[in-house]
Amino acid sequence: MPRAEPSLSSAAAPPPIECRNLWKIFGDRAAEALRAAKEEGLGKTELLSRLNCVVGVADATFSVGEGEIFCIMGLSGSGKSTLVRHINRLIEPTDGRVLFKGEDVGALDEEQLRHLRSTRIAMVFQHMALLPHRNVRDNVGFALELRQVPRKARAEVAERALHMVELAGWENHYPDELSGGMKQRVGLARALAADPEVLLMDEPFSALDPLIRRQLQDQFLDLAEKMRKTTVFITHDLDEAIRLGNHIAIMKDGRLAQIGTPEDIVTNPRDDYVADFVAGISRLKLVYAHTVMQPIDAWRANGDGDLEGAPVAPPDVDLDHLVNLACDTDLPTVIEADGKAIGVVTKRALLRGIQGRSEAAPA
Amino acid sequence: MSREATFLDPFAETLIPLDGWVDQGIRWLVDNYRPLFQTIKWPIDQMLKGFDWALNSVPPTLMIVFFALVAWQIAGGRLAIGTIASLILVGLIGVWSQTMTTLSIVFTALVICLLFGIPLGILAARNDRFQAFIRPVLDGMQTIPAFVYLVPVVMLFGIGNVPGVIVTIVFAIPPVIRLTNLGIRQVPADVVEATLAFGARPAQLLLKVQLPLAMPTIMAGVNQTLMMSLSMVVVASMIAVGGLGQMVLRGIGRLDMGLATVGGLGIVILAIVLDRITQAVGEERRRRVHVPWFRQGPAGMVLKVLGSRERRIGPSLPR
Numbered sequence: 001m002p003r004a005e006p007s008l009s010s011a012a013a014p015p016p017i018e019c020r021n022l023w024k025i026f027g028d029r030a031a032e033a034l035r036a037a038k039e040e041g042l043g044k045t046e047l048l049s050r051l052n053c054v055v056g057v058a059d060a061t062f063s064v065g066e067g068e069i070f071c072i073m074g075l076s077g078s079g080k081s082t083l084v085r086h087i088n089r090l091i092e093p094t095d096g097r098v099l100f101k102g103e104d105v106g107a108l109d110e111e112q113l114r115h116l117r118s119t120r121i122a123m124v125f126q127h128m129a130l131l132p133h134r135n136v137r138d139n140v141g142f143a144l145e146l147r148q149v150p151r152k153a154r155a156e157v158a159e160r161a162l163h164m165v166e167l168a169g170w171e172n173h174y175p176d177e178l179s180g181g182m183k184q185r186v187g188l189a190r191a192l193a194a195d196p197e198v199l200l201m202d203e204p205f206s207a208l209d210p211l212i213r214r215q216l217q218d219q220f221l222d223l224a225e226k227m228r229k230t231t232v233f234i235t236h237d238l239d240e241a242i243r244l245g246n247h248i249a250i251m252k253d254g255r256l257a258q259i260g261t262p263e264d265i266v267t268n269p270r271d272d273y274v275a276d277f278v279a280g281i282s283r284l285k286l287v288y289a290h291t292v293m294q295p296i297d298a299w300r301a302n303g304d305g306d307l308e309g310a311p312v313a314p315p316d317v318d319l320d321h322l323v324n325l326a327c328d329t330d331l332p333t334v335i336e337a338d339g340k341a342i343g344v345v346t347k348r349a350l351l352r353g354i355q356g357r358s359e360a361a362p363a
Numbered sequence: 364m365s366r367e368a369t370f371l372d373p374f375a376e377t378l379i380p381l382d383g384w385v386d387q388g389i390r391w392l393v394d395n396y397r398p399l400f401q402t403i404k405w406p407i408d409q410m411l412k413g414f415d416w417a418l419n420s421v422p423p424t425l426m427i428v429f430f431a432l433v434a435w436q437i438a439g440g441r442l443a444i445g446t447i448a449s450l451i452l453v454g455l456i457g458v459w460s461q462t463m464t465t466l467s468i469v470f471t472a473l474v475i476c477l478l479f480g481i482p483l484g485i486l487a488a489r490n491d492r493f494q495a496f497i498r499p500v501l502d503g504m505q506t507i508p509a510f511v512y513l514v515p516v517v518m519l520f521g522i523g524n525v526p527g528v529i530v531t532i533v534f535a536i537p538p539v540i541r542l543t544n545l546g547i548r549q550v551p552a553d554v555v556e557a558t559l560a561f562g563a564r565p566a567q568l569l570l571k572v573q574l575p576l577a578m579p580t581i582m583a584g585v586n587q588t589l590m591m592s593l594s595m596v597v598v599a600s601m602i603a604v605g606g607l608g609q610m611v612l613r614g615i616g617r618l619d620m621g622l623a624t625v626g627g628l629g630i631v632i633l634a635i636v637l638d639r640i641t642q643a644v645g646e647e648r649r650r651r652v653h654v655p656w657f658r659q660g661p662a663g664m665v666l667k668v669l670g671s672r673e674r675r676i677g678p679s680l681p682r
Contacts, residue, residue, distance in 0.1 A: 090560055118562025129557035133575045143561040145571075194561070 014102030016230040018063040022096035027053030056082035058254035067228040071245030079254040088121045122191035126203040128183045130175040137171035143194040161189040181212040199231040290315035292353035293343030400519040414467035436660040438643030458629040465606035472531040472592045484543020501537040527604030535592040542584025546577030582645030
């Protein structure tokens with residue numbers, strides 16, 4: 001079953017995070033490079049060779065909905081970590097704006113920025129970045145300590161946060177006594193302790209081995225389900241992005257190549273780069289019946305035979321489920337919505353759908 | 364003027380009379396600002412007298428016990444035994460009071476070195492331009508032969524223990540500045556970034572993250588500063604600084620090898636004991652022993668005794 005979509009109903013409220021035409025160019029001649037990139041459309045390599053400037057982020061525009069997990073996926077060097085650091089202004093943009101709940105992050109003064117960082121946006125880092133000289137409790141309570149919350153209150157919050165990441169009882173241990181996965185759970189607890197409105201996660205699971213990574217992904221999904229925190233999640237692993245994200249942005253050379261739902265990206269890659277990426281992805285859990293089905297009218301018009309006794313499924317089941325139904329019969333599967341047949345999935349369409357060639361559905 | 368300057372031999376004449384300028388400059392300083400330098404002397408003098416009084420008025424036996432406890436607390440039982448043996452040897456060869464005098468000079472120099480060195484090191488770590496400026500200055504302070512600045516210091520401050528401390532500071536302060544700078548710069552960038560990402564002020568970043576993580580390196584600087592101030596003891600004795608250095612100097616002057624050896628041995632023993640104790644402070648932090656210092660060594664034992672007594676009558680100390 002697809003994960004419940006986050007409620008995007010309150011259309012009036014500004015989205016938690018919005019980036020508009022964000023540019024980041026590193027180098028002494030950044031302003032010049034920005035003009036060249038905007039007006040002459042110079043690419044990353046030309047800017048590097050001509051002006052000795054490195055493009056971090058190029059013209060990124062996106063918004064993140066309330067309570068959703070927004071994955072930014074790209075290879076190393078694609079600018080995804082640079083991009084996410086603009087949201088809490090660890091990096092100042094060369095051009096463009098970042099809005100946090102409609103408020104311009106770039107216009108905040110130092111005090112307001114500190115407030116934003118300590119109470120509203122929390123971050124989890126790839127290499128955990130725990131403080132080695134403090135025990136787990138003091139690490140988790142660090143953000144609260146920075147805003148002078150008394151020790152006792154901090155300890156209570158830390159205990160609660162550690163309980164959430166299933167590390168209760170480890171308060172008195174030090175980071176060097178923990179495994180990689182445990183350290184990153186402490187990192188997550190540290191971010192959650194401040195009860196922020198937004199979580200920024202910069203490749204939090206990339207440094208972990210595959211098994212632990214999967215466990216942490218599951219744990220994180222559980223937590224996300226409960227807390228419904230708006231999350232920007234950076235990863236270089238498309239599988240991870242698909243497992244976790246409500247929306248995925250694919251990044252290449254500082255540009256956002258495509259933004260969409262996981263299914264959207266896998267079934268409708270916008271260019272060859274994205275297509276290459278999604279080529280090896282299993283569609284079984286990602287593509288739903290309504291994508292591969294043939295409309296019932298087209299079926300009837302062809303007069304392709306009787307549907308008596310055929311299995312029935314709703315349009316939002318995934319291919320995996322359809323395979324199970326198709327195994328037990330020779331007939332195609334009927335897709336029904338509100339008690340009415342709306343389409344048909346033949347075995348041929350199902351197999352092609354798994355392959356990723358949608359010939360059954362009108363493309 | 365024997366030779367003419369030619370293209371191939373342009374340095375026949377001295378065109379920049381630096382020596383004259385320096386000479387005039389110092390004379391001018393002495394003529395106009397001597398009272399100022401005499402004022403600077405005062406706080407150093409007070410500190411020196413304080414240390415000297417404290418170290419020399421306590422009976423040697425108590426002093427040995429005190430040093431042994433400090434060594435035990437910081438570096439463990441083995442060093443405590445070594446400290447006791449070393450200090451007893453110092454007393455037996457008859458240089459106890461000179462050793463205490465030298466110690467008071469070294470401690471005074473160390474306190475002032477830390478007072479100025481650590482803030483300067485922090486400044487250098489935060490400001491690349493200041494670092495670029497101070498590095499050659501520190502190189503100079505460490506390489507200029509002490510005799511070069513011995514004379515101007517005497518002209519400005521006179522002779523005695525206080526100018527001795529000043530000469531020692533010039534030579535001994537560079538390591539603590541350098542290593543404070545290095546230690547702060549070596550704090551991992553991702554930890555600093557994380558600290559800022561949680562909304563830390565610059566002062567919080569420094570006090571809660573950078574200084575604690577730089578502490579092993581800073582302690583290595585403190586250790587070096589201490590060792591270098593000990594190595595200045597003999598040179599400083601040339602401007603009438605008392606203590607072990609003077610014994611060595613007098614011994615050499617009179618060809619009294621016995622006197623020189625006894626003084627020299629005192630310096631070496633002092634150096635070894637101080638080195639081991641200060642090194643242990645840094646090492647313990649590097650090994651990341653997660654037991655607070657007050658739960659170790661003699662203080663830990665005292666707390667444990669107090670704790671068990673308290674447990675019988677009331678709540679115990681929080682663990």
